[in-house]
Amino acid sequence: MILQWNELASIKRELAERDWFPGTSGNLSIKVQDDPLQCLVTVSGKDKYKETLEDFVLVNEDGQPLTDEGKPSAETVIHLEVYKKTDAGCSLHVHTLDNNLISDLYFEQGFITFKGVELIKAFGIWEEDGQLTIPIVENYADLPTLGKAISHVIEPDTKAVLIRNHGITVWGRNAFEAKRHLEACEFLFSYQMKLLHAKAANLKEVIKNGSY
Numbered sequence: 162m163i164l165q166w167n168e169l170a171s172i173k174r175e176l177a178e179r180d181w182f183p184g185t186s187g188n189l190s191i192k193v194q195d196d197p198l199q200c201l202v203t204v205s206g207k208d209k210y211k212e213t214l215e216d217f218v219l220v221n222e223d224g225q226p227l228t229d230e231g232k233p234s235a236e237t238v239i240h241l242e243v244y245k246k247t248d249a250g251c252s253l254h255v256h257t258l259d260n261n262l263i264s265d266l267y268f269e270q271g272f273i274t275f276k277g278v279e280l281i282k283a284f285g286i287w288e289e290d291g292q293l294t295i296p297i298v299e300n301y302a303d304l305p306t307l308g309k310a311i312s313h314v315i316e317p318d319t320k321a322v323l324i325r326n327h328g329i330t331v332w333g334r335n336a337f338e339a340k341r342h343l344e345a346c347e348f349l350f351s352y353q354m355k356l357l358h359a360k361a362a363n364l365k366e367v368i369k370n371g372s373y
C-alpha cells in the first residue's frame with residue numbers, strides 16, 4: 162500500500178502545482194487491490210494543496226474506511242463506480258474553470274467530441290479521423306445517484322466524464338495514464354474555450370483582412 166500511497170501523493174502534488182484544487186475541491190484515488198476492491202482515496206474536505214500524513218484513507222468496495230486517517234471523500238462512490246465498471250487503476254476528479262464552462266456549454270448535447278486535435282493521441286487515438294467523446298452528466302446532489310449516472314454513460318472506450326458545472330472525473334489503468342488523460346482533457350477544454358472565443362470574434366476574418 163506504501164507504493165500506491167506514494168504514487169497518489171506524487172500526483173496530488175503535481176495537480177496542486179497546476180492549481181487544480183480550488184476551495185478544497187477535488188478528490189483522487191488509486192486502487193490497492195481488486196478482489197475484494199480496496200482503494201486509497203483523499204480524505205474529505207481537506208486543503209488538497211497541503212501535504213499531510215492523513216491525506217489518504219483506505220476504503221472497501223462500499224466506501225467504508227479501513228484505516229483511520231479521516232472521513233473518505235464525499236465522492237468516493239464515484240471512484241468506486243469507475244473501478245467497478247472499468248479497468249481503471251487510478252481515478253482523478255478536479256474542478257477547473259475550463260471543465261466547468263465546457264460542461265455547461267455542451268450539457269444539452271450530452272457530450273463533447275474532439276476531432277483533428279493532436280492531443281487526442283494521449284487517449285491512444287492515432288487514426289487520422291479518430292475522435293474523442295466525453296459524456297456530460299447532470300450534477301445530482303445525491304452522490305449515489307451521481308455515481309450511477311456516471312456509471313451509466315461509461316462505454317468501453319470512455320476515459321472521462323464531465324459533471325455539469327462541477328468538474329471532471331478521469332481515469333486510467335494506472336496513475337501515469339490517469340494523469341496523462343486528465344492533462345489532455347484540460348488542454349482540450351482550454352483549446353475549445355479559446356476556439357469558441359476566436360470564432361465569436363471572427364478572428365479568421367480579421368486576420369484575412371489584414372487588420373492584425
Ligand SMILES: CSC[C@@H](O)[C@@H](O)C(=O)COP(=O)(O)O
Pocket residue numbers: 184185186187188203204205206207233234235236254
Ligand atoms: C468544496 S466544493 C467541492 C466538493 O463539494 C466536492 O465536489 C469535491 O470535489 C471535494 O469533496 P471531498 O469530500 O473533499 O472529496
Ligand SMILES: [Zn+2]
Pocket residue numbers: 186187188236254256327328
Ligand atoms: Zn467535486
